[in-house]
Amino acid sequence: MKTLKKLSMKQMALVVTGSIFLVLLAIYLGFAAFFTSHYLFGTTINGVKASGKTPRAMEQLIENEIDGYTIRLEPAEGKEEIIEGCDINLKPVFDGSLQGVLLSQNGFAWPMSLFRESRVELETMVDYNEEALQKVIKELELMDEDQMIKAENAIISEYSEKDGYHIIPEEEGTVIEEKQFLQALEEAILNLQEHMVLAEKDCYVKPEYTQESEEVIKLAETMNRYAGAVITYDFGDSQEVLDGKTISQWISVNDEYKAKLSRKKIEEYVAGLADTYNTAGKSKSLASSYGASVTVSGGDYGWKIDQEKEAEALRGNIKKGETLSREPEYAQRANSRGGNDYGSTYVEVNLTAQHLHYYKDGSLVLETDFVSGNDAKGWSTPPGAFGLYYKQLDKTLRGEGYATPVDFWMPFNGGVGFHDANWRRDFGGNYYKRGGSHGCINMPYNAAKTLYDNIEAGCPVLVYQLPGSESAKAKQQDAAAVVTELIASLGEITLDSREAVTNARNQYNGLDGGARGYVSNYNVLEEAEARIGQLEAEAAADQQAQAEAQPVIDAINQLAGQKITLDMKDTIKNIRKQYNKLSEAARSKVTNYNILTEAEVKIEKLEKEKEKE
Template identity: 25%
Template sequence: MCCVSRIRFSRGLLGKQYFAERYYLNTEFASVDISNLTLTEAHHKVTESFSQQTINFEEEGRERQTSNTNDLGLTIQVEEELAALMTEQKQQNWLLGALSDTQHDYAAQDLINIDDAQLQAVLDANAQTNGQRSLPTDAKISYSETEGYLIEAGQTGTELDNSVLKEQIIQALLNQEAVEVSQAYLQPSVTADNPSLIQELEQIQALTSMQITLTIAGYEEVITPEMIYSWLILDENGEYYFDQEMIYDYLGTLNDAYATYDDYRNFTSTLQGDVQLLPGTLGWSIDREAETENVLNDLAAGESVTREPAIVGIGYNGTLDDIGGSYIEVDMTYQMMYVYIDGVAVISTPIVTGQIGTNTVPGAYAIWNMESPSELTGFNPRTGVDYVQPVSYWLAFDYTGQGIHDANWQPTFGGDAYITNGTMSCINIPTNIMAQVCENIYIEIPMIVFQ
């Protein structure tokens, strides 16, 4: 009995010693049988196994090429994993471990490395895959005449994502299968279900369903969804913006229809009946620069709105009649001036206008400056000298120096007085009447001067 026990003990001791430096029977590492091998032998066998494998590449189901792992610069770093496996084995019952199957899994992508340059060289060397590959296209907003604005789905290109391709090669090595190159195509970074893209489309749809109503001089002009559609531009990246030049041009057509600045006017005068007025400083137009910004702001808000446009100039009163019922009328033929307030002539006075050679320039003007007292300075072309003339009242109506003022030096007013005692284009009236005029008028009151 003692001999039998000694023999069994001796065999057990030998087995334990044997597997102290070797892997148990039926041990696999990455599908490589490393049974009975030392750490060094196992390392050599595993690395040799991977270095001698071939990889079949396919693209969209068509066979492309076969490459050796050496051609890819493939290396596998398994020292630490194999050493850990040996340590784990030593902590087990050697007899149970030797009789059981052991398979060791690991994160292959962490242990296997593929050289980028050698991988690209392998792909480029194959005639079937050589040549220019296409990049993916992101989903974007596009316009269709039949469907309007919509999201155009992104397209997968044929350019490769090498990080994905390398993962596929590793899995192909482990699973003994071909690499499907098309599964490594770069994917669009923006897809049709992108929340930002969907929100942008909703904004565009809201923009192109709103309208902007401009009330101009008592009339309404509607910027319709169809017009907004025509102003909307999508660039090649699917980004949208509004064509500001088109909006600016549209506002120009509204000025053509409504603006009064630099226009001839028909006017019913006190003594001559209907006369035609030349353009002057009176008049208004849509401020196209400011209003273009206003329209863009309305579009950004995305809600229908009714409002007046931005106006520049003098005389806008909500109607096309920028003279209205309150104005100063100067009739140079009859040398008379009238002040009308709300349609009633409150002042009537004879005047003296410009002498021949320094004639008063007719036109539709507006008072833009009032001073009391004032000092007139300038150059007298008739005498050839500069002058300085104090006055009690001064009303400027253009930007070249024409104005209305009292003239206590004038012996008479009205009639033919302008022929011999005419002004240098200003309008002279008696001082006492001038005071009444200033009491009744206001800045920007229209002033009508005609022959």
């Protein structure tokens, strides 16, 4: 009995299942038959819902929608505008395409349509007059260029010391992208859409760069990296800090949204550093070895920034966004940054005193006289602050008309340098005024050797003039030079030179013992004095001869102009006797002697004539 009961339950289950199947089959076949004349679930044609509709119903629906059709255009700015279908000659166009859509669908696959949509686009359901549409579009307010707002690209903000740079978002505009607008509008009309939002259809000209553009993001990152650099320059007792506040003024953005770092601004900044911290060529104050403070002007010694190299190095630091402390790139360095740039090791060269001092680490190593460039020939040693180029043994110095070998050569200003001068017997004083070098500092051999052994390349050389610091030797030489010139100006000695010779003697006698030794032409003075004595003696003898001869001269002058007769014979004989008694020197003074001889000839002639009578 139990077995029979169980079998009947199974049969009942089969009956129920079969019934359900048959019902579902009937439903399935019923819908399949339905969809042979109706569109499947989820079907839209040109945006119009066609699900469960026949082609004729769709045509009727489209005709109804076209009749009184309008489309509202919603712009981003301003009021909505309406285009009416009648203004563009909107009309339906049915060419069997709707029937074709129906025939192309598989009615037996209707269950699948429950889970997916079928969108169909047909070209010939609706038509309009293109020229009429173009005319309507031109009359729309949203097409008025005067009311359009240009889209603005995303940009980078001004620099903030707190936050650096950030991106300012783009701003959408209302300039119509006409081609896209027409395309979107045509599609909406063909699909009989009643509302179109222009922004949603991308009808506006878009900003070229937005806050999400890779170029903008990279630009902000680059500018923040540049402005984030912090360069601290070390100038010894001073520092200069370069940071974003200044760097930001050097950053610009080109048309391709790339950061540009101004080379010109960097070069100007470096030039400013050089102007402030370069000491090369600038006057220097020196507490001289003579107690007076002197200003050393000229020369090229000192700190000097290599502006080209530093500008390039700084540009690299900024581009990497580095934070560091460093010295600038130098073309030339000096001893010190504090107080003065020459420090406590230097050569002090006093051209006025013709004396130098060499200090090393503040201690005096050498002090010596020297002879500098010849003033009279225009070869004066230039004053200024210089750095020793190098030092060299056994150098032959060459120039126009000379080639001079020296043991120690230490140049510091072009061809000017320190060297030994073994051809000189004496140094210092004022030899440089007339007998100086071609511009170099001539030194005693041992002094030059000491300097060479202790000095190094780069050592500051401070050359200056200090009126009033002349040496005693120079003063003696100057005084002697006056006397020397007086003696040299005497020229040919005559009795008229007596006063000049006496003055030269008095000037010479006024010199002290040391100065007299520098009068190189003293022998000329002695010879002039001897000549004066000789001339004076000759003048005295001449005067005596003239006095002796004068009575005879006067007597002879009595004969002049008279007619000579025999009565004058005794007078003439007496004059002859007086003349014969004269000395040779006196006879030479009788310049009218010919009158006497003529008178004697006349007397002799008269005596002969008388004898003939």
